[in-house]
Amino acid sequence: MHDIIVCYVCTKFDEFDSIDHFIKNYKKYNSGLKHKLLICYKMMNSKEINLCENKLGEIKHIKYLDPSTHNDFDFGSYYRVCKKFPKHKIFFLTGSDYPVKKFWLKNVVKHHDINSLIGTSASCESLLSNLKLKKFYKIINFLLKYFKFKKNFSAFPNPHIRSTGFLIYAKNYIQFYKDKRCKSKFDSWKLESGKDSLTNFFIARKYTVYVVNSDGNKFDINQWHLSKTFNYAEQDKFIISDKHTRKYLNLKNYQKKKFQLSTWGIRGQ
Numbered sequence: 281m282h283d284i285i286v287c288y289v290c291t292k293f294d295e296f297d298s299i300d301h302f303i304k305n306y307k308k309y310n311s312g313l314k315h316k317l318l319i320c321y322k323m324m325n326s327k328e329i330n331l332c333e334n335k336l337g338e339i340k341h342i343k344y345l346d347p348s349t350h351n352d353f354d355f356g357s358y359y360r361v362c363k364k365f366p367k368h369k370i371f372f373l374t375g376s377d378y379p380v381k382k383f384w385l386k387n388v389v390k391h392h393d394i395n396s397l398i399g400t401s402a403s404c405e406s407l408l409s410n411l412k413l414k415k416f417y418k419i420i421n422f423l424l425k426y427f428k429f430k431k432n433f434s435a436f437p438n439p440h441i442r443s444t445g446f447l448i449y450a451k452n453y454i455q456f457y458k459d460k461r462c463k464s465k466f467d468s469w470k471l472e473s474g475k476d477s478l479t480n481f482f483i484a485r486k487y488t489v490y491v492v493n494s495d496g497n498k499f500d501i502n503q504w505h506l507s508k509t510f511n512y513a514e515q516d517k518f519i520i521s522d523k524h525t526r527k528y529l530n531l532k533n534y535q536k537k538k539f540q541l542s543t544w545g546i547r548g549q
Contacts, residue, residue, distance in 0.1 A: 284315040284389060285342075285370045289357050290332060291322040294375030299332050303339065305378035305521075312386030315371075322346040322357050352461070353468040354443060359457040362450035370453070374444045376523040380494075384519045387496035388447050396488045397448055397479065398498075399441035400519045401510035405543045406438040407469060432474045437545060439501050440479040441489060442510065443472040445520035456481045493517035511536075511543040 290299055306317075319341050321329050333343065344364065346357050354374050362370060369392065371385060379385075392398050408429045413422045456478055462468055471477060479489055490498040493507040494517045508517035511528050518525050528539055541547055 283368050284313065284385070285318050285361075285365055285368045286311070286315050286373065286385065287318045287320055287358070287361050287370050288373045288375075288377070289320045289322060289346075289354055290324070290375050291351075291357075292324050292328065293351070298375045299335055302373075302375075302378040303335060305380060306339070309379045309384055310382050311379070312383030313389055315385060316368075317341040318344055318361065318365075320344045320346055320357055320361055322348060323351065350463075352463065353465070355457060355460075355462045355468060355471050358453060362453045362457075366450045366454065368450050369447060370450050371447045372444065373520065374522065377444055377520050379519065380521045381519050383496070384494075387494070387519065388492050390496065391490055391492055391498045392447050393488075394449060394452075395486070396490065397441060397452075397482045398446060399489075399491050400445035400493075401442045401507075401525065402440060402479075402491045402501075402504045403442060403473070403510060403543050404437040404439050404504070404545065405473070406433060406436040407473065408433040409436040409438075410542060432470050434475055438473055439504065440473040440477050441491070442524075443468070443478065444522055452482070452487075492519070494519050505544045505546065511539045512546070513540075 288302060317339065319332070319336065321332070321344065323346070324332075329345075344361065346360060348356055348360070354372070358372055369389070371388065388398050388400060408426075411422070411426055411429060413419060460471065462471060483489060489501060491504045491507045491509060492498050493509050497507070499507040505512045508515055510518065510525060515525065515528055528536060531539065537547065
């Protein structure tokens with residue numbers, strides 16, 4: 281088995297105490313599997329990096345300074361980490377993420393092989409289908425935006441692995457990203473859920489794409505919602521907590537049903 285890296289991307293855009301939550305939960309929940317922890321620092325000054333390093337204390341880790349001087353979002357950082365460690369399996373986490381269940385890594389890795397993409401959460405939401413004309417006098421701007429989105433995004437259902445908490449072979453990610461660039465938030469949306477998304481890239485190449493939940497079970501695309509890892513029912517089977525999973529948990533029941541509808545097209549539960 282190739283060495284496994286857990287890559288936590290820490291940037292100047294994250295909340296100040298984000299790494300505190302990650303450290304606390306990384307210590308609390310046994311990953312269940314031997315791995316290397318890599319902290320990727322992006323667009324942070326030496327003072328900020330030293331503060332994070334002091335917080336990490338005795339946690340053994342690889343310190344990686346992302347050389348990027350502009351914000352190409354997490355996708356660009358993922359690419360450079362993969363280029364640095366091309367023979368590894370890499371489990372990617374962003375700054376708002378932290379594990380919330382034991383064996384969080386073991387349960388994901390056991391389903392992974394050379395021709396698979398494994399996520400800890402996914403969605404069928406479509407940015408195109410969610411477009412709404414709110415004020416009629418802005419119809420021209422709406423139409424311009426609509427055709428731009430129609431060119432780049434599929435209508436609902438638009439299945440895609442979310443761009444955090446996923447496991448992939450480094451060389452596979454390099455293949456996906458090598459001819460791409462991420463210069464804006466719109467570019468990051470395209471890479472996550474667009475017609476040429478990470479998910480669609482590998483589906484087109486006959487890779488298996490699964491979601492794994494905290495029970496260690498894997499789910500095919502047509503059953504992703506049943507994993508209960510993102511915006512579905514009580515969402516009580518998620519492995520990795522991020523700002524969006526936490527937002528859902530804090531909603532009232534009627535609000536959860538709206539999120540569930542836009543994410544999965546399902547009204548019940």
